[in-house]
Every structure is written in structure tokens, then in C-alpha cells.
Amino acid sequence: MSKNLYIKTFGCQMNERDSEIIEQLLAQEGYVPTDSAVGADVVLINTCSIREKAEQKVFSLLGQLREEKASNPNLLIGVTGCVAQQEGEHIRERMPHVDLIVGTQQIYRLPEMLDRLTQRVSAREIATDLEASFAIPPFQKLLINAPPSPTPHGFRRFVTIMQGCNNYCSYCVVPGTRGREISRPVADIVEEVEILASQGVKEITLLGQNVNSYGLTNKVAETEVGFAQLLRQVAAIKGLRRLRFTTSHPKDLSEPLMRCFAEIDILCPHFHLPVQSGSNAVLERMHRKYTVESYLDKVTKLRQLQPDIALATDIIVGFPGETEADFQATLDLLRTVRFHGSFSFKYSDRPHTRSADFTDKIPEEIKSRRLQEYQTLQDEISLERNSESMGREVEVMVESGDHAAYRGRTPVNQVVHFAADGQSFAPGDLARVVIDQAGKHSLKGRLRSEP
Ligand code: 5AD
Ligand code: SF4
DSSP: OOEEEEEEEOSOHHHHHHHHHHHHHHHTTTEEEOSOSTTOSEEEEEEOOSSHHHHHHHHHHHHHHHHHHHHOTTOEEEEEHHHHHHHTTHHHHHOTTOOEEEOTTOGGGHHHHHHHHHTTSOSOEEEOOOSOGGGSHHHHHHHHHSOOOSSOOTTEEEEEOEEOOOOOOTTOOHHHHHOSOEEOOHHHHHHHHHHHHHTTOOEEEEEOTTGGGTTTSEESSOOOOOHHHHHHHHHTSTTOOEEEEEOOOGGGOOHHHHHHHHHOTTBOSEEEOOOBOSOHHHHHHHTOOOOHHHHHHHHHHHHHHOTTOEEEEEEEESOTTOOHHHHHHHHHHHHHHOOSEEEEEEOOOOTTOSGGGOSOOOOHHHHHHHHHHHHHHHHHHHHHHHHTTTTOEEEEEEEEEOSSEEEEEOTTOOEEEEEOTTOOOOTTOEEEEEEEEEOSSEEEEEEOOOO
């Protein structure tokens, strides 16, 4: 008999991909995804702990599920992902109704764990070892051979190429929650992308905490292939129209990788290169291992190689000890690079990080004011950047819509709405659109009339 599975995913694309893998693994055990906790047999919360706010959301949802469990005592509630890894058994001190706790590297054990719970062989399950799951042969193959997820994930998919992180930025919880960096074998990655392409997937995003060091650190299989070569191998797979990757550490951005933006046709000229701060003093205390000057040199080189490249970044404001002058340097950097977009955050202390012990914390009001100022400037620049597309013809990969109007994305990831003039498009199709309106978050246009 089929059982209903509800997965709620918080956090990054890595987590989104993990949730898909969980869905695929559990589909083999007869679990069918649903979109509500009400009436589900199993609820899994795939959690994020990157910032304090992300973790608070998890606990507030778990609090709400207490009532659901009271009205349906057979409901199994599990916590997976980074909060599960970080807090382990402690989750149950606050949330005793949680049945199952599964760390970031243990999701392949979910089928047997759920089996023991449903058979009532055990009342509680926990697995939080950090041994990299890529290194576990049955899981490597499961990743590839698991049948496609029963919910359609469409024309655009994520493929995980590495796990963990060795960088130990002083503010970051990831090395603690995802473990040491490990690269997945090239052959497995290529095989997975080939299968996806043969199923009609048009766009692939390669995922890792720091893809620039792919193949350089811990490897599952002996291989000399670095990230630039991996990109070339994946780009050669027939059927793919767009290739993206995330995330990159500026210190490991190599020239061979920069050249890929000029030389690989299907590699989208959109690069997420988190800088975090525009002050060298702050970067040093963040343990980022690059300077503003070396970052700017790389930006210049990238733009020489690929003039159309759009850069996006991550910024933390209010890092401990950040002075007004440090913050102004971050605004200056934004004015200099003119990022197409930023993800910007107020600093928050995270467990077991070095910066949590720094004593010169910035008051909340100052952090909020700086964030507001940063975001206002970024919005102005995003609007200017989007306005640069006015009158231009762009390629749009359609995501959704009907014969009246469609929505899609340009290679640099701008959202475009366009009227279809009676033509119809399926998700994943490419349309040529002329832009005639630009806002800070999206563009509008019309189909190019045939010559
Ligand atoms: N506080 C605020 N932002 C953080 N990030 C990571 N750790 C913290 C923290 N402790 C941000 C960084 C990173 C993004 C994923 O989250 O900008 O690039
Ligand atoms: Fe959040 Fe980082 Fe874990 Fe992703 S890896 S879920 S961003 S803490």
C-alpha cells in the first residue's frame, strides 16, 4: 500500500537536491509525495542552519507539527539536513514528538530507518555520522540508478558534484554540518547528466559548496580532472542547452575556469562569486584568504574574457568589528563591480564557529540599517543593469505560462515575461524575445518577429 510523504525543504540548492534524492529513494519503498503535512504518513523537514533565522523557522514548523501528530498519532516526523547534523539528539529536548533525526551524510539510510519505525521495531531513530556518503558505493549507484522522482522536476535539474567544505570561514557552520570536502567521481557525474539529458532535461546546475576546488581535495576515485575539465565534459553531453554551477570561492577561481566562460557555448554567462565584504580587515577576520584587490583583478579578467558576464554575490553586513568605514568600503565595492544581484544578510552567530566567540558584536539596529542601505543601493544597480537589456533581443528559456503569456529566464538568469502572440511553448523551449520594459526584479518583452 502506498504511503504519503511530505517533505518541506529549507535552505540552499544543495538541500533541494537532497530532498529530491530522498524522494527518489523513498519512491522505491512505495512513498508518494504530497504537498501537505495534513494526512501524510511521514513528514520530513530538510533543514538549514546557515543563519539563525533559518534555524528558527525549522523549530517553529516543528512546533506546529506537534498538533498534527496529536490528531494523527501514527504520523512519523523526521528532521534531516544541517540542523539535524548540528543538533542531533538535542532536537528532541525541545521537540520530543520528533521520531527520526538524519544527518547530512546519512540520507541513504532513510528507507531502513523508516522501515524500523513503521514496523515498530524501534521507537526512535537517529543517524548523524559525517562519513561522506559519496564514499559509500551502494549510495553512489543509488544516486544514479534511482528511478526518476514521481513528481515531475521538469527541464531544469541540479547535480551534486561534491560535498562538504574545507575552508573554515570564521562565520560558517557548513564544515560542521556537511563535513570535509569530497569530490564525486567524474564518471558518476557524467552518467547522471547523460541520463537526465536523455529524459529531456535542458538545463543542468552543478552543485557544491566550492566547485572551484573540485578534484583538488579529497576524491572518491583517483582522477586528475579539475573543475574546468569537468565542465567541458558535461557541456559535451548531447541535448543540454544550458549549463550553470554554484558556488565558487574567489580564492580558488582559476584562469582555466575563467576561460570556460569564453569557450563553452552552453555555459551561461552568470557567475555567483560571493565576496562577503569590501573591507580587507573584515575579509581577514572572516578568514576568506583573498583581498578586495585580488577579487577585483579576477573580475577584470573575467570581463575581458567574457564581456557579457553578469556577476552576483553574497554579502554579510555587521560582521563582528565591522566599522562604518568597513561598511562604506562594501558599498564602494558594490558601486565598482555593479553586481547584477546580491544575496545580502545580517551577520548572525552560529554554533561552533570562530566568529561566535568574537567579542566586538555589532548591535542589531546598526546591522539592520546597514542591510537596508546595502539593499537599496543594490536595487538601484539591479534596475540599471536590467535597463541595459532594453531594446535588445535575448534568449529566454521558458519556465511556465500559457498561449497568452509566458515566463522564463535569460542566460544571465533575469526573469522575463513575454506575450506569446498565439505561439505555444513548452517548459524548456527557447524563445527569442525583444525587451521593452525593465524593472529591478524582472524584464518584459515581446517575441521577436520573424525576419
Ligand atoms: N551570518 C550571516 N550570513 C551568513 N552566511 C553564512 N554564514 C553566515 C552567518 N553566520 C551567508 C554568506 C554565505 C551565504 C550562503 O550565507 O553570505 O555566502
Ligand atoms: Fe543551509 Fe549551508 Fe546546510 Fe545549505 S549547506 S542547508 S546553506 S547550512
